[in-house]
Amino acid sequence: MADQATVVSPDGTPIVTWRSGHGPPLVLVHGAAADHSRWAPVLPALEEHFTVLTMDRRGRGLSGDAVDYALERESEDVAAVVEAAGEDVNLLGHSHGGVCALEAALLTKSIRKLVLYEPPMGFLETPPDVVERLQTLLDEDRRDELLAFFMAEVAGLPPDQIELMRALPAWQGRLDAAGTIPREELANREYVFEPARFSALDVPTLFLQGGDSSEPFKVAGQALLSALPDCKVVVMPGQRHAAMDTGTDLFVAEVLTFLETA
Numbered sequence: 001m002a003d004q005a006t007v008v009s010p011d012g013t014p015i016v017t018w019r020s021g022h023g024p025p026l027v028l029v030h031g032a033a034a035d036h037s038r039w040a041p042v043l044p045a046l047e048e049h050f051t052v053l054t055m056d057r058r059g060r061g062l063s064g065d066a067v068d069y070a071l072e073r074e075s076e077d078v079a080a081v082v083e084a085a086g087e088d089v090n091l092l093g094h095s096h097g098g099v100c101a102l103e104a105a106l107l108t109k110s111i112r113k114l115v116l117y118e119p120p121m122g123f124l125e126t127p128p129d130v131v132e133r134l135q136t137l138l139d140e141d142r143r144d145e146l147l148a149f150f151m152a153e154v155a156g157l158p159p160d161q162i163e164l165m166r167a168l169p170a171w172q173g174r175l176d177a178a179g180t181i182p183r184e185e186l187a188n189r190e191y192v193f194e195p196a197r198f199s200a201l202d203v204p205t206l207f208l209q210g211g212d213s214s215e216p217f218k219v220a221g222q223a224l225l226s227a228l229p230d231c232k233v234v235v236m237p238g239q240r241h242a243a244m245d246t247g248t249d250l251f252v253a254e255v256l257t258f259l260e261t262a
Contacts, residue, residue: 002054007084009058009077016062017055017081021047024112025085026259028054029078031095032184033150035061035173038094042244045252049260050090055081057097059180061173069180071187075103088112090259095119095155095241096184099191102224105203113259117208117251118241121220122191126153131189134182143178147171150181155241156214165245193220195227205231206258208251210239217241234258 002018009015018036026046030038036054039046046052056063058077066073078100082089090113093101098119105111127133130153137146144166151157151165165171205228207221221233236243236250243251 004062005084007055007077007080009073009080011066011073011076013058013066013073013077014064015055015058015077015081017053017084019051019053021050021052023048023050024088024090026050026052026090026092027078027082027085028052029091029093029097029101030054030057030060031097032181032188033147033155033174033178034094034170035177037061037170037173039244040170041168041248042252042255045248046255049256051085053081053085057100057180060177069183069187071099071103071191074100075107078104079107082108082110086110091115092255093117093119094244096188099188102198105201106197111203114203114205115208115255115258116205116224117243118210118213118217119220120188120191120216121193121223122188123193123216123219123223124154124188125216130154131182131186134185138179138182143175146178146181147174150185151241154185156217157240157242161240161242161246165242168245193223193227195223198224198227199229202229204258206254207231207233208243208254209233209235210241210243211235211237213240 002020007015036056059065092115094117098116209221239247
């Protein structure tokens with residue numbers, strides 16, 4: 001049974017977390033089309049090794065929100081959760097949550113190791129009107145179509161993987177959180193990766209990449225590999241942007257191998 005707690009971000013926004021498992025702390029940060037429940041497929045395995053804290057990012061699930069949105073506030077949210085978790089905290093971020101996690105690593109000294117699963121880092125090459133199309137679908141309350149469009153056009157998932165995700169219990173949480181997707185995609189397209197900002201970030205970092213993922217995610221991995229003092233890229237064969245669902249054992253094995261190495 002997970003213990004629920006609230007961490008207050010520097011701007012006063014309440015961020016709700018769930019704590020479960022036993023061992024060193026591990027904070028999980030979900031991506032754009034999700035809430036904390038997206039980690040359900042991998043949570044049981046991770047709980048055997050870590051005290052896991054899953055969080056609802058702002059505007060999702062039980063967490064609060066603010067009138068104005070900025071990626072900087074999300075990074076502060078993650079840093080606040082990390083610091084509340086203690087010292088020597090492991091941090092794992094997926095997709096947009098990976099960008100938030102990387103930026104948070106500049107705000108706190110409490111991170112032991114960092115795992116980033118395909119954060120776009122501003123390298124997405126989807127159609128220029130993608131944010132407008134997402135907003136239109138949201139305004140028309142066509143949330144299921146919005147999610148499917150996002151997963152196909154932004155995350156690069158094939159139809160069979162989208163249908164698999166639609167059949168999972170976390171889909172309802174994705175529908176509930178769909179209202180935040182357009183603003184986060186706009187932030188991703190405005191984000192400019194500046195290697196010099198991370199040149200002194202000596203936190204051991206793993207960039208997880210799907211072997212079948214689209215080119216922008218591969219470019220992001222190479223950019224981080226070049227910029228960070230201690231970074232490695234691991235490719236998961238046959239996977240794309242949702243290995244927690246489509247390659248669960250492989251994903252968990254790579255995360256454990258990295259985090260449990262001294």
